[in-house]
Amino acid sequence: MSQQRLQVVQNILSANEAIAETNRQILAKARLFSINLMASPGAGKTTLIERTVRGLSPRYRILVIEGDIATTLDAERAVAAGATAIQINTGGNCHLDAVMLNRALTQIDPGYFDLLIVENVGNLVCPASFDLGTSANVLVASVPEGHDKPHKYPSMYRGVDYVLLNKIDLLPYVDFDLDFFRKGLEALNPNVELRLISCRTGEGLSDWYQWLESKIEYHRSLD
């Protein structure tokens, strides 16, 4: 049975890869910089999105596509912060895939927007296997999750371009060895960008905004 199951999983992943390539072309044509935002449940993805939308709009027009198992809570928060939001209700599915993003992209004109943030389902495992076709993969880690997470979720930590370590305001109250975390991350992913932030206090977010701005401007300048 496990051979057969493996085959099914591989077929699903190849189909996903083909649609991800279509998404990449749609987004490139629209000159839209896009990120696939992943994290554990409760690491702070939605609060980061609220902060980011407030920090960059109205200068930039931001589209947020929200993957959520059951509610529209996160999409409502993104809209309240000033973004346009599309909700993908996964109905129990543990990750977004390229088909879901493709359907969402057909509902709007991607050329109207400057930045697309796709908020994936809170999960450190399954989303790592499904390329969406976005420009970058971004991971929100958080201090209370513990410093061993790169070792324990290597596929996720290996496949991302940018890691935001959130909730650094809690460092005095938990046992978190930043050096151990950093070494675990660098061993898996030597070229990744790491920034320490607190979405609660705002600390460290200006670097993140600058990175987004430079990427947005670069994508807008492409022919």
Add this chain to the structure above:
Amino acid sequence: MSQQRLQVVQNILSANEAIAETNRQILAKARLFSINLMASPGAGKTTLIERTVRGLSPRYRILVIEGDIATTLDAERAVAAGATAIQINTGGNCHLDAVMLNRALTQIDPGYFDLLIVENVGNLVCPASFDLGTSANVLVASVPEGHDKPHKYPSMYRGVDYVLLNKIDLLPYVDFDLDFFRKGLEALNPNVELRLISCRTGEGLSDWYQWLESKIEYHRSLD
């Protein structure tokens, strides 16, 4: 494709259910009380296991079966605390299933032990769909994850018998509305047990130990 995929998922789930039933019979014959311990990454499952093993052994003989994607770190911690541990390396799989537990149970004599703790992969989505055949499903939630998690992961919160809300020592430092959390949980799962704990300070753990002891004694008393 999605119809076909749904069929495959249903077939996998029925196969899992049959093996879960076998596991239930093996565990009942051994009069072994067993829990399937689930949580987000970093909620504190492993620290809870260390505390529990130290709190209940050598009076009770404890077997820990560890599901982990890539490392043996957690199994080593359980052994250091005084348990016997079996490591299941899922090789990227996002949850344990009944077949994996069944294979682990054939490696030992379950009748030798008083308590079996199965530590599932850190994930609030997929483990909820795979019954292992254990006596109880236990969820470790944690304060920094946020009070909205019952609303956002209803399958998980609906299917558990006991919820430990961990890291209550962080309540003064984060925005966590305990009443909102409690109401979300009760709406989904009115009969669930909820205990507030801190594995860091030990607060609230005596109720948890008493619950385990009463269940262990009850299972040992069965004919």
